[in-house]
Amino acid sequence: MQVPKDLKYTKDHEWARVEGATVSVGITDYAQDKLGDVVFIEIENGGTRVKQGEKFGTVESVKSVSDLFSPLSGKITDVNKDLLEHPEYVNKDPYGKAWMIKLAADAVKDEMSQLMDADAYEKYCKEAG
Amino acid sequence: MKRTPLYETHRKLGAKLMEFGGYDMPLQYTGIIDEHLTVRNKAGIFDVSHMGEIFISGKDALAFCEWLTPNHVARLSPGQAQYSFLLNEQGGVIDDLIIYRLDSDSFMFCVNASNTDKDYSWILSHKKGKVIIDNRSDDIGLISVQGPLSGKIMEPIFSDAHDVKRFTFKTDTYKGRQVYLSRTGYTGEDGYECFVDNPVVVDLWNAIMESGASYGIKPIGLGARDTLRAEMGYPLYGMELNDTTTPLSANLGWVIKIDKGPFVGSEALKSVVEHGVNKRLVGIIMNGKSIPRHQNPVQWKDRIIGEVTTGTYSPSLSRGIAMAYVDNDVESNEVGIDIRSILHTGAVVQLPFIKK
Numbered sequence: 001m002q003v004p005k006d007l008k009y010t011k012d013h014e015w016a017r018v019e020g021a022t023v024s025v026g027i028t029d030y031a032q033d034k035l036g037d038v039v040f041i042e043i044e045n046g047g048t049r050v051k052q053g054e055k056f057g058t059v060e061s062v063k064s065v066s067d068l069f070s071p072l073s074g075k076i077t078d079v080n081k082d083l084l085e086h087p088e089y090v091n092k093d094p095y096g097k098a099w100m101i102k103l104a105a106d107a108v109k110d111e112m113s114q115l116m117d118a119d120a121y122e123k124y125c126k127e128a129g
Numbered sequence: 130m131k132r133t134p135l136y137e138t139h140r141k142l143g144a145k146l147m148e149f150g151g152y153d154m155p156l157q158y159t160g161i162i163d164e165h166l167t168v169r170n171k172a173g174i175f176d177v178s179h180m181g182e183i184f185i186s187g188k189d190a191l192a193f194c195e196w197l198t199p200n201h202v203a204r205l206s207p208g209q210a211q212y213s214f215l216l217n218e219q220g221g222v223i224d225d226l227i228i229y230r231l232d233s234d235s236f237m238f239c240v241n242a243s244n245t246d247k248d249y250s251w252i253l254s255h256k257k258g259k260v261i262i263d264n265r266s267d268d269i270g271l272i273s274v275q276g277p278l279s280g281k282i283m284e285p286i287f288s289d290a291h292d293v294k295r296f297t298f299k300t301d302t303y304k305g306r307q308v309y310l311s312r313t314g315y316t317g318e319d320g321y322e323c324f325v326d327n328p329v330v331v332d333l334w335n336a337i338m339e340s341g342a343s344y345g346i347k348p349i350g351l352g353a354r355d356t357l358r359a360e361m362g363y364p365l366y367g368m369e370l371n372d373t374t375t376p377l378s379a380n381l382g383w384v385i386k387i388d389k390g391p392f393v394g395s396e397a398l399k400s401v402v403e404h405g406v407n408k409r410l411v412g413i414i415m416n417g418k419s420i421p422r423h424q425n426p427v428q429w430k431d432r433i434i435g436e437v438t439t440g441t442y443s444p445s446l447s448r449g450i451a452m453a454y455v456d457n458d459v460e461s462n463e464v465g466i467d468i469r470s471i472l473h474t475g476a477v478v479q480l481p482f483i484k485k
Contacts, residue, residue: 036145036156036157036160036161036352037160037161037162037163039162039420039442040418040419040420040442040449042419058469060420060442061161062161062162062352062356062441062442062444063156063161063352063355063441065420065422065469091160
């Protein structure tokens with residue numbers, strides 16, 4: 001299981017990467033492995049405002065449906081349209097080509113501190129099995 | 130939770146395991162889509178040892194099976210197999226099964242894992258005449274090999290594999306143990322099912338994997354088994370079939386030989402035949418990318434006309450597909466499916482979804 005050190009993680013298995021003023025968001029390697037082959041992704045439109053922990057889309061594998069929850073509050077500034085055409089990127093490259101949204105975050109510092117770092121997330125996944 | 134003789138094999142192969150029918154079974158190995166397409170294009174091997182095997186033998190076995198099940202058992206010669214049901218008095222489905230005629234007075238019922246105990250009790254409680262009923266589910270393993278290359282893979286192991294025609298079987302041996310080698314399956318592809326005693330299940334699995342290596346054989350989990358059967362429109366007990374649904378609604382009227390003489394459920398089914406069915410089972414292919422799921426409501430205009438029984442992603446069509454019971458008076462070629470409160474349209478199609 002890959003858990004990049006430079007990202008922060010939610011209990012719902014999303015990751016957040018701070019890139020200057022924006023934060024990109026996706027789901028983790030652990031999540032894609034649990035889901036199996038991802039075949040369909042729905043994401044809120046650009047411009048939508050989401051709160052931390054609020055749903056911003058759904059991801060479907062052959063067998064199951066999971067909601068996507070935003071790690072931070074803010075405005076969605078960009079949606080990965082390439083990913084919507086190629087949901088399999090989630091399985092192949094969860095931290096790269098499978099980024100889902102970019103957020104203009106409202107309170108990066110405060111909210112990022114509530115997320116797990118890589119070590120804590122890895123421990124969290126091991127406990128979940 | 131029960132384990133099949135192949136449990137350790139699945140773990141070594143890196144399978145994701147899940148509970149099914151009381152067993153710890155492989156859900157997937159390499160991934161459902163890859164496994165699905167392997168079976169469609171080459172061949173795959175499945176451990177379906179969780180399936181139940183109930184043997185019925187004795188002087189009155191034929192008459193008893195004829196009473197117990199709606200298909201024409203007497204038309205089976207030894208070595209032939211037949212799709213059928215156990216029905217309740219109302220014509221509802223207790224289970225769907227394959228009947229193998231082993232001998233003039235000896236039969237094997239292959240039943241769903243989750244229903245084995247229920248079926249066994251039902252059969253015992255309806256016992257008539259001189260028959261012996263034996264549930265050997267815990268002693269017998271079942272390996273299924275499915276796909277266009279399955280004949281090439283099985284012929285080196287069973288010399289008579291080529292001669293086993295569709296829906297027939299032969300009694301063979303493997304390592305001194307008896308095997309029923311059957312040309313049946315649940316995928317729509319050519320294939321075999323091998324009923325074999327537990328102690329040689331692992332050896333036979335390994336021999337098939339070895340024989341199939343150069344043909345690209347892969348182990349296939351229950352995830353792909355479900356998408357394969359869904360593309361063929363094959364019903365699954367608990368989804369399309371249950372104790373309040375008759376086979377007539379499920380397009381399975383061809384199994385019901387209403388004129389063969391009385392059988393359990395025949396009176397109720399006669400009345401259904403006379404009055405017609407209220408609901409019928411249809412296939413729906415989604416127009417967009419959304420994937421219908423079990424129990425999603427089906428709509429036509431503003432009216433709810435039914436419910437999805439099986440909804441999944443079809444790897445062959447790269448689309449969402451559904452089987453659904455809908456009101457029989459609705460003739461529309463297009464319906465809506467309410468997927469998480471948003472209506473998506475789909476085309477009503479004849480089953481199966483893919484023609485083989």
